[in-house]
Each structure stands twice: as C-alpha cells, then as structure tokens.
Amino acid sequence: MSKNALITGISGQDGSYLAELLLDKGYNVYGILRRLSSPNTSRIDHIINSIELIQGDITDQSSLNEAMRVSDPDEVYNLAAQSFVGTSWNQPVHTADVTGIGVVRVLEAVKHLAPSAHMYQASSSEMFGKVQETPQTENTKFYPRSPYGFSKVFGYWACVNYRESYDMHISNGILFNHESPRRGIEFVTRKITDGVARIKYGLSNELRLGNLDARRDWGFAGDYVDAMWRMVQQEKPDDYVIATGETHSVQELVEFAFSRAGLDWEKYVVVDPKFVRPAEVQLLLGDATKAKNVLGWEPKVKFKELVEMMVDADLEKLKKSK
Ligand code: NDP
Ligand code: GDR
Numbered sequence: 001m002s003k004n005a006l007i008t009g010i011s012g013q014d015g016s017y018l019a020e021l022l023l024d025k026g027y028n029v030y031g032i033l034r035r036l037s038s039p040n041t042s043r044i045d046h047i048i049n050s051i052e053l054i055q056g057d058i059t060d061q062s063s064l065n066e067a068m069r070v071s072d073p074d075e076v077y078n079l080a081a082q083s084f085v086g087t088s089w090n091q092p093v094h095t096a097d098v099t100g101i102g103v104v105r106v107l108e109a110v111k112h113l114a115p116s117a118h119m120y121q122a123s124s125s126e127m128f129g130k131v132q133e134t135p136q137t138e139n140t141k142f143y144p145r146s147p148y149g150f151s152k153v154f155g156y157w158a159c160v161n162y163r164e165s166y167d168m169h170i171s172n173g174i175l176f177n178h179e180s181p182r183r184g185i186e187f188v189t190r191k192i193t194d195g196v197a198r199i200k201y202g203l204s205n206e207l208r209l210g211n212l213d214a215r216r217d218w219g220f221a222g223d224y225v226d227a228m229w230r231m232v233q234q235e236k237p238d239d240y241v242i243a244t245g246e247t248h249s250v251q252e253l254v255e256f257a258f259s260r261a262g263l264d265w266e267k268y269v270v271v272d273p274k275f276v277r278p279a280e281v282q283l284l285l286g287d288a289t290k291a292k293n294v295l296g297w298e299p300k301v302k303f304k305e306l307v308e309m310m311v312d313a314d315l316e317k318l319k320k321s322k
Contacts, residue, residue, distance in 0.1 A: 006071040007031045009079030013182045016043035018225040030071035032056040058102035068113035076119045078106045088148035095147045103155035107162045118232045121159045123172040124152045125284050135287035145279040171231040176243035176286040180221040181313035192257050197314035200261045210275030212251040215283045219244045220301035230295040243286020244299045260311040
C-alpha cells in the first residue's frame with residue numbers, strides 16, 4: 001500500500017523537489033499551502049494534479065491539526081519557515097513565530113494526531129553561526145548569529161526534546177546551503193546567477209552585493225531532499241549533517257558565474273553596505289561522514305556544476321522571455 005507523506009513548505013524550493021521525489025517513489029503526497037494574495041505555486045504547478053494541497057499556516061494550530069487528520073501521514077516533513085536570514089533582522093518576532101514556535105505546533109499536531117509518523121525537521125547550518133570548529137559535525141557547538149539562526153536552534157531542541165520525552169521518531173537534518181534554479185531570488189546564489197543573465201541580455205548594468213568574503217558549503221537541493229527521505233526511513237531517529245565538504249567564498253561564486261557567461265565581474269559588481277548583515281556567519285564547511293556511513297548518502301553535484309546549472313537556467317529563462 002502507498003504511504004502518505006505530509007510536507008509543510010511544499011511551495012518552497014525544497015518542498016517542490018521533495019514532492020517530486022516522493023511521487024516518484026509512489027507516495028500519496030499532501031502539502032500545506034498558505035493563502036497569499038498572489039499565487040505561490042509556481043514551483044509545483046507542474047505536479048499540482050498529482051498532489052493534494054491543504055490550506056493552512058504554520059502559525060495556526062487548528063489548520064495543522066486538520067492537515068494531520070486529512071493526510072493521516074506515515075511521514076511528516078517540516079520545511080515551512082521564514083527562511084531568509086536577512087529578513088530575520090527586520091521581522092524577528094515573525095521569524096521566531098514561524099521558524100521557531102512553528103516547529104512546536106507541528107510537533108503537537110504529530111504527537112496528538114499522528115504519533116507513529118516519522119518526522120523530519122529542516123534544521124540548518126546557520127545554527128553553527130560563529131565559527132567554533134571546522135569542519136562542522138553533529139557535535140559542533142551551536143552559536144547562532146541571527147534571529148533566523150536562534151529560531152532554528154529552538155526548533156532543533158524542541159525536536160530532540162519531543163523525541164526523548166514521547167519516544168517519537170523525529171530526525172533533524174542539519175543541512176548546509178543548497179541551491180538550484182528554483183532558489184528564491186534574494187539568496188546570494190540565485191541573485192548572482194539571475195544578475196549575470198540580466199547583464200548578459202542588457203537588462204541591467206550592475207549587481208549590488210554585500211560581504212564577498214563570506215564562505216559557504218553550497219550543494220544542490222535535488223541531492224539534499226534525498227538525504228531527508230533517507231533519514232526518515234531509518235529504524236532509529238537521529239540528527240545528521242548534510243553538506244558537500246567544500247567551501248567557497250561569495251567572491252569565488254561571483255567570478256565563476258560571470259565567467260560562465262563570458263563576462264568580467266569587476267565591471268559590474270558593486271559592494272553595497274545595504275546588503276551587509278548586522279552579524280555575519282563567516283565560514284561554513286560541513287562534514288557529512290555520518291550521513292555517508294549511516295544513510296549511504298553522498299552529494300552528486302558539486303560547486304562548479306551547480307553554478308553552471310544555475311547560470312545556464314537563468315540565461316535560458318531570460319532568452320525565452322525575450
Ligand atoms: P523556501 O523559502 O524556498 O520555502 C519555505 C516554505 O515555507 C515555502 O513553501 C513557504 O510558503 C513556507 N512558509 C513560510 N511561512 C509559512 C507559514 N507561516 N505557514 C506555512 N508555510 C509557510 O525555503 P527552502 O525550500 O530553501 O528551505 C526549506 C526549509 O529548509 C526551510 O525551513 C529552511 O529554513 C530550511 N533550510 C534551508 C536550507 C537551504 O539552503 N535551502 C539549508 C538549511 C535549512 P510560501 O511559498 O507561501 O512563501
Ligand atoms: P544564508 O544564504 O544566509 O547562508 O542562508 P544567503 O544566500 O542569503 O547568504 C549567503 C552569504 O552570502 C552573503 N552575501 C549576500 N547574501 C544575500 N542574500 N544577498 C547579497 O547581496 C549578499 N552579498 C553577500 C551573505 O552575507 C551570506 O554570508 C541560507 C538560507 O537558505 C537559510 O534558510 C539556510 O538555513 C542557510 O542557507 C543554510
């Protein structure tokens with residue numbers, strides 16, 4: 001018999017890739033979609049007839065409870081979040097409510113209405129924040145540097161606590177940055193690849209960025225949703241770092257993306273203090289050895305291939321729209 005999976009955040013980057021993966025595996029896929037004044041289904045329009053969308057919001061307990069009743073899930077993937085670190089300083093209370101307390105609301109709904117379901121929590125390398133050690137592992141101390149980061153730490157510990165208090169099957173994936181052509185436009189990778197395409201087609205003549213020295217461990221979202229699924233299939237719940245084990249600076253990303261389109265980045269990139277954050281996470285580099293050994297997971301797409309994929313997709317998109 002097919003399993004039922006419920007995804008919060010199904011309209012986001014990861015939600016869309018995860019829904020595709022679960023459909024391929026024969027799951028009945030349910031997703032929680034919030035009401036907005038403009039359509040927010042562009043990433044899932046191509047599979048919309050194969051999934052069941054339930055209107056709800058992670059700040060609304062009754063809608064989460066109803067989603068559990070309707071979907072009767074074997075697996076719950078909690079991906080919903082205010083996920084943009086920059087915005088978390090402008091909307092700290094909202095971020096804490098959605099990204100932090102939202103996790104507790106999902107845990108409560110699972111505990112009461114789907115207690116035997118296996119649950120995945122989208123935890124983040126932003127929890128490591130200020131560098132304590134590199135590479136970062138499951139045992140590295142957290143030191144969050146933003147309202148987003150401290151909200152994710154809260155969510156992480158809420159999951160550990162419910163796992164230990166109620167013997168629930170809950171796993172935290174501590175995922176490092178992962179990107180794709182479906183990445184939101186404000187995140188630095190997509191901002192750069194979209195900017196490159198605009199400059200290439202004469203729609204823009206500059207790209208304004210913040211800290212070019214920050215370093216990240218960037219992987220491909222399609223690979224990372226497979227790791228989520230693998231965690232949920234384990235006999236025992238646990239927490240895993242998911243990363244490529246490579247780190248690159250924003251500047252390296254800029255250089256590589258511009259050169260992919262045959263452009264000289266120095267003619268176009270302007271550093272704008274507006275995009276520099278009040279507190280920065282300067283260096284992220286993950287060690288996913290545990291995921292490799294226990295889950296049999298390894299990233300397939302590495303940095304250069306990822307940037308090429310994203311630049312090419314943005315060039316193609318603009319070419320079509322022209
Ligand atoms: P996105 O920002 O692309 O997607 C976030 C999703 O959450 C969207 O579907 C959004 O809906 C939904 N959402 C936001 N607020 C609410 C709300 N109040 N109620 C219900 N749904 C809501 O993020 P990603 O797909 O990149 O990330 C998925 C998860 O993984 C997030 O929790 C993120 O914090 C975490 N994460 C991401 C990493 C990455 O590098 N991508 C790394 C580590 C963790 P809408 O479309 O309506 O806005
Ligand atoms: P991050 O991703 O904060 O790591 O969070 P983002 O792409 O926003 O920033 C990465 C780094 O680039 C620097 N940077 C800029 N960032 C943006 N957005 N815009 C700019 O103009 C710019 N210039 C330099 C940033 O300062 C930062 O150091 C992402 C999100 O997906 C989180 O939800 C997730 O948990 C973490 O990755 C892991």
